[in-house]
Amino acid sequence: MTADDFRLILFTLGVSAAAIVLSLPFGLALGWLLARKQWPGKAFVETLVMLPLVVPPVVTGLVLLKLFGKKGPFGALLERSGIEIIFTWKAVVLALAIMAFPLLLRCIRTAFEEVPRHLEEAASTLGKTPWQVFSRVSVPLARRGIAAGLVLGFARALGEFGATMMVAGLIPGVTETIPLAIYRSFHAGDDDRVWMLAGVSAVIAFIALWIAGRLTKGRHPF
Secondary structure: OOHHHHHHHHHHHHHHHHHHHHHHHHHHHHHHHHHHOOOOOHHHHHHHHHHHHOOOHHHHHHHHHHHHOOOOHHHHHHHHOOOOOOOOHHHHHHHHHHHHHHHHHHHHHHHHHOOOHHHHHHHHHOOOOHHHHHHHHHHHHOHHHHHHHHHHHHHHHHOOOHHHHHHHOOOOOOOOOHHHHHHHHHHOOOHHHHHHHHHHHHHHHHHHHHHHHHHHOOOOOO
């Protein structure tokens, strides 16, 4: 493994972690709303956020490209503030966050659904505010499921290819992640590097799945 390979792996781990950190507040808020509330458009929103699981990743990447490109609604707004997204490391984080969000959200929603309502209601009757109930009762009791969602989302981000290619491009040393490096090395005929990076990806994915399995095992104490 060369120094460039080591930097590539660290970069992939870093942007994947950043993507999960970016997704977590939205996942907690939306997961709780889906698990605990009924509101107009709930089914539509739930279906919309799950689309990246089933549509081709390049389609998700194309949508992000249109939204955050210089002529897109978000891209034009950000450009006026001096922030460029497309074909930068920020685009990598954005693509990974969007692609990992459905798995993260599904785990968080399930975790909140498994929190006994009577414990939340008891906290409310003791004078706790809705935020205190959420932060001191709901989140701590759902912590194992939330942690499993973080791990699974992280693993999904590590393996993302199509959406990243669309919005960030394949720029070695700038936006290249492990999957993109595998693709480039394969076409360059560098089989040794392909298998080395594939092995690293498999090991990381195995560890992530093992941790997620341990977190979700025996999650029904009540």
